[in-house]
Amino acid sequence: MLAVTQCWQCREPVQGPVCAGCGAIQPPPAHPELFTILGLSPSYTIDRKAVDKAWRGASRKVHPDRFAGASAVQRRMALQWTAHLNRARKVIRDDTQRAWYLATGSERPGERDKNQPDPAFLEQVFELNMLRAEDPAAAIERARGLQSTEQERLSALFQSQAQGGTLDGAPAILGRLNYLRTVIDGGHE
Amino acid sequence: MAYSDKLVDHFENPRNMGVLDKDSDEVGTGLVGAPACGDVMKLQLQINDQGIIEDAKFKTFGCGSAIASSSLVTEMVKGKTVEYAENLENGAIAEELSLPPVKIHCSVLAEDAIKAALADYRRKQAARNAPTA
Amino acid sequence: MANIGIDLGTTNSLVAVVMGQTPRVLLDDEGRSLTPSVVRYSGAKNPDGSDAPPMIGWEALENAVEHASTTLTSVKRFMGRSLDEARKVAEELHYTLADGEGQDVVRIQAGDKVVTPVEVSAWILRLLYMRANECLMAEPTGVVITVPAYFDDAQRQATRDAGKLAGMNVLRLLNEPTAAALAYGLQENSQGTYVVFDLGGGTFDISVLELSEGVFQVLSTAGDTRLGGDDFDREVAKLILAKAGIENATGKVLRAAMEAGEQAKRDLTTGEIAEISVELGSASVQMQLTRGEFNELIRPIAERTLMSCKQALADAEMEPGDMDGVVLVGGSTRVPLVREIVEQFFGREPLSNLDPDKVVALGAALQADILTGSSELSDDLLLMDVVPLSLGVETMGGVVERLIWRSSPIPVTASETFTTQVDGQNAVDLHVLQGERELAKDNRSLARFKLKGIPDMPAGLPRVKVTFTVDADGILSVSATEQYTKTHAEIEVQHSYGLGDDEIEAMLEAAIDHAESDVDQRLLIEARVEAQQVLAVVDKSLSRDADLLAGNEAQVISQVSVALRQVCEGDDRKRIQELTTKLDEVTAPFAQRRIERDLKLALEGQDALEVLDVLDRSVKAAEDAAN
Incomplete structure (x- = not known):
């Protein structure tokens, strides 16, 4: 739920991005909860159509076009709100980003994340990368096999979370998926 | 001033790509x-x-x-002592040096790799020296 | 109170407005809807010896062959281009570029006059604006100008600058295909997925859009800014010149061949055979061209459009057969071969009940009307555009790190944290790029700036946070902050080959000096309105937050307010502006305290840094508003 605050313009209580009284757009939070700003509940299982519907509905309220005649400050806030909504939609629609977000609060691993996977796995990824140079099809096929195993583990983890389990194991799985993805996509070349 | 030019050259022409015998006692990986x-x-x-x-x-x-980064680091440690590599620093820098930014993990990856290679070398040496000691 | 929509095209431009609930294209005195995007610098002088305004539109097009060197056409192709890129276009278009005096700004030689593409576009905009003014018998409040969806940041900025130079309040830059879909979508009044195929004189755009629950969302967009109907003309012109045995044609000869090519293209739109008869200086050519021959001549160019179609569909994760409607825009889609290719590719007959020449302007007028906030559609319909090309920065090693991906809905912000590569590195060079290639050198360079003042720290320790913001017009601003020291650098991306704000100001001044008196009158009115707005805000603040006044502030503010009210009665625009600025200045500390208090109240409960962050942005926004 969105907290009730006071409208910066008319000082009336306001809930949500736009003041019902004076129509002023409110300052957006710097780090909003991405599901909440779309009016959704956090969940790994999503319906993309429902996400888009929520995004359209929310966008119609705060898009800068709605404030074309308002002050520059309000237009800027509208820009920030809409940018938040667009980011929320992007993160939630993407399976990997959504998983990272739900497990860690951020849609991708931190730049300083130094959690190394176990050496055997890393060696395997290195070998797959080497193989990719010679026989891409074989390398990609093997990587896909490992990928689906990890994806099943991830889904199981999120299911167990629904029954009260933790997501502590998620970053490790997601990390491994990241390495496999670079093999499948051909890395950064 | 030549320093930054040298650095940029490194980025354009990476050196020391390849592999060494990982089973050799003299090689740390x-x-x-x-x-x-x-x-x-x-x-x-x-x-x-x-x-x-x-x-x-x-x-x-x-x-x-x-x-x-890998190219730069390998070039810097070649011909130097193990001690130097352990305390890797990339030297005094001219003033007003400005270069494009680098991703954080890229800047530390090579350094971590050097440390890991040295640790592997030490382990091998310890294993070799153990019976004769 | 009316907002207008302008389709600023490569070959022709139009202005439209919503009357009642229907968008209408405004006609000139002769009843014509299209205005050629042509400006001719005749070299005529005003009585006082200054340069007279150039001829614009039809007037400029008359005798264009005779005055080839002073008649500027297709200037849109130069908008936002670097000098190198412009040279290539200039070669194709028989133009002479002026030597840049060491600058990288594109300047076109028009007789003895040197002009920028932005200035030329501004003249075209002015003409359309005046027409709207006459038709509406009132000053338009704001303007929506359309741009090809594929326009990059520099090209958008150049277009916005042209509007600014023409003295307009540019509400929004709207992508041409979005405008076209808007015109069709509302007419058809249906939900669904549309593809807009827009082949103009010099540019090609393809967009996939979805209309659902009142949101018109661009799913993807692709195109080619150097592909258009002019290229068809050129193919025929080449054939004609070859027939005449002329190599390296320039000036009048080239223009005559191009015009003959264009005429042949028109003839073959309805007919099967075109009779070509043209004088080329000393030579002359008489020949026949069949539609079949013409088709083979232009087929390679026409089929280049399909590459972009595939790209746009792939980005939207759709198949050609998924489209509920195929919209054709641009005069060049009248060419039968183009229709044939499109129909074949999408497996569906294109919609054509709206005039492809007018549909963009009609959509622009609709969007302009929506932006008034009082239209029937204002609450029901929203347009969501996307970033046409990915945006990123160059990182060490010459590689691009993308921060915003192609086809992301706008507005959008993204940030990434970087660090330094060597110990004691005091600055980072930020090179902002647009494009899809891996290496920086293969992408469009938008700007370079330096974040200086990073204190001596070991490599890898500084935290340089780079933030990109793309607004609803698709225009980018970039800021960078070093997190430990809060060293900050911010730019609205200034293109090295664009025009600086000073330059725009200077051109604006120059334009005002030579423009007709109604422009002076308008500026005076604007100055008064702005003064009234500032006065109203000050009055309201004084009555509400008087407790925040310090020292003799109340007295100073009151003196300036009274003086400003007095000059507003008169006609001295400069004085009005001076005093408005003065009032802004003397109330600035007071306004700052008010903003701080308001935001403190509004943001109670959030952490201090966030408050500072929001505050920082709001203050900046307030400054923007004041500028």
Whole structure:
């Protein structure tokens, strides 16, 4: 739920991005909860159509076009709100980003994340990368096999979370998926 | 002032790509990854009896910056002592040096790989020396 | 109170407005809807010896062959282009570029006059604006200008600058295909997925859009800014010149061949055979061209459009057969071969009940009307555009790190944290790029700036946070902060080959000096309105937050307010502006305290840094508003 605050313009209580009284757009939070700003509940299982519907509905309220005649400050806030909504939609629609977000609060691993996977796995990824140079099809096929195993583990983890389990194991799985993805996509070349 | 030019040259023409014999007692191998982007880097050091790094090679699967950092680091440690490599610093810098930014994990990946390679070398040496001691 | 929509095209431009609930294209005195995007610098002088305004539109097009060197056409192709890129276009278009005096700004030689593409476009905009003014018998409040969806940041900025130079309040830059879909979508009044195929004189755009629950969302967009109907004309012109045995044609000869090519293209739109008869200086050519021959001549160019179609569909994760409607825009889609290719590719007959020449302007007028906030559609319909090309920065090693991906809905912000590569590195060079290639050198360079003042720290320790913001017009601003020291650098991306704000100001001044008196009158009115707005805000603040006044502030503010009210009665625009600025200045500390208090109240409960962050942005926004 969105907290009730006071409208910066008319000082009336306001809930949500736009003041019902004076129509002023409110300052957006710097780090909003991405599901909440779309009016959704956090969940790994999503319906993309429902996400888009929520995004359209929310966008119609705060898009800068709605404030074309308002002050520059309000237009800027509208820009920030809409940018938040667009980011929320992007993160939630993407399976990997959504998983990272739900497990860690951020849609991708931190730049300083130094959690190394176990050496055997890393060696395997290195070998797959080497193989990719010679026989891409074989390398990609093997990587896909490992990928689906990890994806099943991830889904199981999120299911167990629904029954009260933790997501502590998620970053490790997601990390491994990241390495496999670079093999499948051909890395950064 | 020449320093930055040299550096840029490094990024354009990476050196020391390749592999050394990982089973040799003289070779330490470090394999590290960057979970942030899935880069993996293997860095190997060949070290002689006097503790001098005679050769350094790397193989990096990752972005250009990671490859460039690897090249720079291997070039810096070649011919130097193990002690130098452990306390790796990239030297005094001219004032007003300005270069493009680098991704954080790329800047540390090569350093981590060097440390891992040295640790591997030490382990091998300890294993070899153990029976005669 | 009316907002207008302008389609600023490569070959022709139009202005439209919503009357009642229907968008209408405004006609000129002769009843014509299209205005050629042509400006001719005749070299005529005003009585006082200054340059007279150039001829614009039809007037400029008359005798264009005779005055080839002073008649500027297709200037849109130069908008936002670097000098190198412009040279290539200039070669194709028989133009002479002026030597840049060491600058990288594109300047076109028009007789003895040197002009920028932005200035030329501004003249075209002015003409359309005046027409709207006459038709509406009132000053338009704001303007929506359309741009090809594929326009990059520099090209958008150049277009916005042209509007600014013409003295307009540019509400929004709207992508042409979005405008076209808007015109069709509302007419058809249906939900669904549309593809807009827009082949103009010099540019090609393809967009996939979805209309659902009142949101018109661009799913993807692709195109080619150097592909258009002019290229068809050129193919025929080449054939004609070859027939005449002329190599390296320039000036009048080239223009005559191009015009003959264009005429042949028109003839073959309805007919099967075109009779070509043209004088080329000393030579002359008489020949026949069949539609079949013409088709083979232009087929390679026409089929280049399909590459972009595939790209746009792939980005939207759709198949050609998924489209509920195929919209054709641009005069060049009248060419039968183009229709044939489109129909074949999408497996569906294109919609054509709206005039492809007018549909963009009609959509622009609709969007302009929506932006008034009082239209019937204002609450029901929203347009969501996307970033046409990915945006990123160059990182060490010459590689691009993308921060915003192609086809992301706008507005959008993204940030990434970087660090330094060597110990004691005091600055980072930020090179902002647009494009899809891996290496920086293969992408469009938008700007370079330096974040200086990073204190001596070991490599890898500084935290340089780079933030990109793309607004609803698709225009980018970039800021960078070093997190430990809060060293900050911010730019609205200034293109090295664009025009600086000073330059725009200077051109604006120059334009005002030579423009007709109604422009002076308008500026005076604007100055008064702005003064009234500032006065109203000050009055309201004084009555509400008087407790925040310090020292003799109340007295100073009151003196300036009274003086401003007095000059507003008169006609001295400069004085009005001076005093408005003065009032802004003397109330600035007071306004700052008010903003701080308001935001403190509004943001109670959030952490201090966030408050500072929001505050920082709001203050900046307030400054923007004041500027």
